[in-house]
Amino acid sequence: MKHLLSVEDLSPADIHSLLELTDHMVEVSSRPIPKVPALRGKNVVSLFFEDSTRTRTSFDTAAKRLSADTMNFAVASSSVNKGESLRDTIETISAMGVDAFVIRHKSSGAPQMVTRWTNASIINAGDGWHQHPTQALLDCYTIRAGLNRRDSFDGLRIAIVGDIKHSRVARSDVQAFTKMGAHVTLVAPPTLLPPSLDGWPVEVSHDLDSLLPDLDVLYLLRVQRERMDEALLPSLHEYSALYGLTAERAARLAPHALVMHPGPMNRGVEMVVDPGELPGSVILHQVTNGVAVRMAVLFTLLGSGSDLRTGDTV
Amino acid sequence: MTRLVITGGTLIDQTGTRAGDVAIDDGRIVEVGTAVTGDCVLDASGCIVSPGFVDLHVHLREPGKEEAETIETGSRAAALGGFTAVVAMPNTDPAQDCVAVVDFVREQGRKAGLCDVLPSGCITIGRAGELLAPFGELAAAGVHLFTDDGNGVQDAQLMRRALEYARPLGIVLAQHCEVASLTKGAVMHEGACCSRLGLPGWPSIAEELMVFRDIELVRLTGVPMHFLHLSTERSVQLVRQAKADGLPVTAEAAPHHFTLTDEMLSGYDSVFKVTPPLRTAVDIAALKVGLADGTIDAIATDHAPHAQHTKEAPLDQAPPGMLGLETALALAITELSGSGAAMTLEQIVAALSWKPAAIAGVAHRHGRPIAAGEPANLTVFDPTREWSVVPAHLASKSRNTPYAGRTLRGKVRHTVFDGTAVVVDSAATR
Numbered sequence: 001m002k003h004l005l006s007v008e009d010l011s012p013a014d015i016h017s018l019l020e021l022t023d024h025m026v027e028v029s030s031r032p033i034p035k036v037p038a039l040r041g042k043n044v045v046s047l048f049f050e051d052s053t054r055t056r057t058s059f060d061t062a063a064k065r066l067s068a069d070t071m072n073f074a075v076a077s078s079s080v081n082k083g084e085s086l087r088d089t090i091e092t093i094s095a096m097g098v099d100a101f102v103i104r105h106k107s108s109g110a111p112q113m114v115t116r117w118t119n120a121s122i123i124n125a126g127d128g129w130h131q132h133p134t135q136a137l138l139d140c141y142t143i144r145a146g147l148n149r150r151d152s153f154d155g156l157r158i159a160i161v162g163d164i165k166h167s168r169v170a171r172s173d174v175q176a177f178t179k180m181g182a183h184v185t186l187v188a189p190p191t192l193l194p195p196s197l198d199g200w201p202v203e204v205s206h207d208l209d210s211l212l213p214d215l216d217v218l219y220l221l222r223v224q225r226e227r228m229d230e231a232l233l234p235s236l237h238e239y240s241a242l243y244g245l246t247a248e249r250a251a252r253l254a255p256h257a258l259v260m261h262p263g264p265m266n267r268g269v270e271m272v273v274d275p276g277e278l279p280g281s282v283i284l285h286q287v288t289n290g291v292a293v294r295m296a297v298l299f300t301l302l303g304s305g306s307d308l309r310t311g312d313t314v
Numbered sequence: 315m316t317r318l319v320i321t322g323g324t325l326i327d328q329t330g331t332r333a334g335d336v337a338i339d340d341g342r343i344v345e346v347g348t349a350v351t352g353d354c355v356l357d358a359s360g361c362i363v364s365p366g367f368v369d370l371h372v373h374l375r376e377p378g379k380e381e382a383e384t385i386e387t388g389s390r391a392a393a394l395g396g397f398t399a400v401v402a403m404p405n406t407d408p409a410q411d412c413v414a415v416v417d418f419v420r421e422q423g424r425k426a427g428l429c430d431v432l433p434s435g436c437i438t439i440g441r442a443g444e445l446l447a448p449f450g451e452l453a454a455a456g457v458h459l460f461t462d463d464g465n466g467v468q469d470a471q472l473m474r475r476a477l478e479y480a481r482p483l484g485i486v487l488a489q490h491c492e493v494a495s496l497t498k499g500a501v502m503h504e505g506a507c508c509s510r511l512g513l514p515g516w517p518s519i520a521e522e523l524m525v526f527r528d529i530e531l532v533r534l535t536g537v538p539m540h541f542l543h544l545s546t547e548r549s550v551q552l553v554r555q556a557k558a559d560g561l562p563v564t565a566e567a568a569p570h571h572f573t574l575t576d577e578m579l580s581g582y583d584s585v586f587k588v589t590p591p592l593r594t595a596v597d598i599a600a601l602k603v604g605l606a607d608g609t610i611d612a613i614a615t616d617h618a619p620h621a622q623h624t625k626e627a628p629l630d631q632a633p634p635g636m637l638g639l640e641t642a643l644a645l646a647i648t649e650l651s652g653s654g655a656a657m658t659l660e661q662i663v664a665a666l667s668w669k670p671a672a673i674a675g676v677a678h679r680h681g682r683p684i685a686a687g688e689p690a691n692l693t694v695f696d697p698t699r700e701w702s703v704v705p706a707h708l709a710s711k712s713r714n715t716p717y718a719g720r721t722l723r724g725k726v727r728h729t730v731f732d733g734t735a736v737v738v739d740s741a742a743t744r
Contacts, residue, residue, distance in 0.1 A: 085623060085626060087626050108511055108582070108628075109582025109628060171512055196509045198505075198509075
């Protein structure tokens with residue numbers, strides 16, 4: 001594997017082996033000194049053309065635990081602000097010697113485009129509405145751990161609720177969850193669904209309440225305020241009333257059901273109940289697992305086969 | 315004067331198809347027959363000799379974006395594509411909304427001397443959709459086709475007034491059909507592909523609503539209207555019905571719209587971004603039927619050069635448009651004729667030559683019968699020759715062809731403009 005651009009490019013076996021490797025990374029992370037020399041001498045550059053705290057920090061932590069050299073390219077204070085093109089930015093930084101770029105961009109397809117201009121590996125850390133593959137992997141890992149489903153998600157019922165249309169998390173998760181064998185239902189008002197779902201192995205519902213008791217995983221997406229300006233929603237209040245997770249709705253979930261959210265949450269909109277009071281909430285596990293999953297991705301793309309199980313430390 | 319003779323070809327014009335040699339002197343055809351002799355011979359054996367092609371829709375980028383194309387480089391691309399006249403779209407900088415700018419464009423075309431460059435005029439000042447451009451002054455300066463191409467005229471009242479005001483002038487208004495409120499931020503056709511790629515969709519209805527509105531405005535005013543670059547099945551149906559109703563409407567389709575689908579954007583390559591966007595196989599089939607049955611009058615390229623660095627932006631930021639002049643004939647032959655396709659070579663030549671010549675208001679000079687006394691604007695092409703599209707070999711200043719590496723059938727061999735062989739053996743002579 002040279003790049004990680006989209007879950008579409010991953011086979012179920014690829015996902016499975018990344019999750020297996022994540023187990024080892026969780027073990028590394030639990031050591032007193034959570035650091036291995038696996039990627040010593042490798043240069044990992046984060047290029048975030050769009051704001052992010054958790055994803056960027058998570059990748060940074062993952063690379064450091066593997067002893068890679070890391071550089072954060074803060075676009076706001078860079079030559080991009082002076083009008084430098086994406087191509088020139090990539091070629092210039094590549095010329096310094098880069099093994100992997102971790103790229104977030106507001107334009108769908110930007111990471112794929114960048115692969116034409118550098119020999120480095122490209123890891124998509126979120127592009128427009130398109131894909132966020134490490135989010136999908138960490139979500140799979142969290143479900144796998146939370147429901148003790150090591151090998152497959154066969155028979156699991158997962159509802160993804162919210163702004164599917166504009167969500168790279170939804171596009172990635174639908175592909176990853178269904179590749180793992182889960183049954184996925186998208187729940188949203190019609191205006192927040194993609195214009196076509198041809199080829200999406202999902203069901204659609206506009207009635208969250210009828211689904212709740214049968215769910216194994218309730219996955220909530222962030223709903224953004226600006227959607228009302230585009231006449232996609234009448235009000236956040238109405239959204240919350242129809243699709244928000246209230247205490248009443250939470251009470252109708254099965255006891256084992258997981259509640260997930262990619263963050264950042266809109267309290268009082270999609271998350272009306274305090275997630276700290278939800279026994280099934282694994283939202284912070286998602287964040288923790290994100291580091292281990294990203295270690296697994298970095299190691300898969302850049303590692304040279306050194307054994308992580310021997311407990312070698314720096 | 316040197317007497318030029320085109321020998322051994324098959325002549326196709328609106329009077330029919332037959333073998334014949336053509337002699338040209340002093341800008342005119344002087345003799346058509348067999349064993350015609352001359353001082354300079356252009357071999358046309360195995361080739362079709364037709365009236366020169368007329369492109370209703372090119373962006374030559376001058377003035378304003380000479381880094382992408384100039385009137386000279388665009389004219390050369392046109393000549394190599396077999397075009398002896400092109401209608402230059404008005405979205406230049408400054409826009410072609412006043413006599414000074416259209417005179418400049420025409421004069422630059424004259425200096426290049428490779429084809430007739432026919433400046434279009436804006437419908438509204440600065441293409442801003444607010445105030446009418448001076449149709450009368452522009453018509454007096456020789457402008458026949460008026461459009462805000464790149465923008466549709468959004469305001470129905472303004473469009474109605476434009477048609478009414480145009481009535482005594484004998485001009486034609488051409489619409490870029492796009493209801494802007496439905497295409498905000500849109501990058502590609504709205505459907506399964508954009509849903510998967512996570513890109514904002516440009517729905518077919520955005521085109522069709524304006525086609526419908528304008529057909530009704532033509533019905534109301536009786537003033538002719540031309541529909542630019544139709545891309546959807548429903549648009550073709552609407553125009554077919556309007557013609558059946560006897561309305562004075564004409565329409566064009568671009569080669570990329572009958573060749574490429576929205577699936578081409580799966581690799582996020584902005585060379586496939588165009589307005590209106592590449593559609594689906596269903597739309598392609600409808601455009602082909604529309605061309606074959608005459609609902610769509612003309613093949614027009616919407617030649618839209620862009621400098622490489624601007625096209626290298628991510629898909630949502632890259633400008634829309636693709637090159638078309640040098641590949642139009644070959645795409646028409648490859649996609650529209652031959653096995654399983656509906657059009658004859660005669661129909662293809664009609665859609666490239668005399669039908670657009672009439673819409674452009676140049677039927678006295680272009681798309682004429684091949685006969686003694688007629689202006690010598692002619693195209694000689696080999697309908698069977700296969701060739702590969704190599705971007706670096708194109709005469710256009712830009713490289714944004716979506717057909718790089720494709721093998722196409724049909725190649726222009728010679729182009730005679732105003733009696734001069736401006737292309738000989740697929741190479742420009744000036």
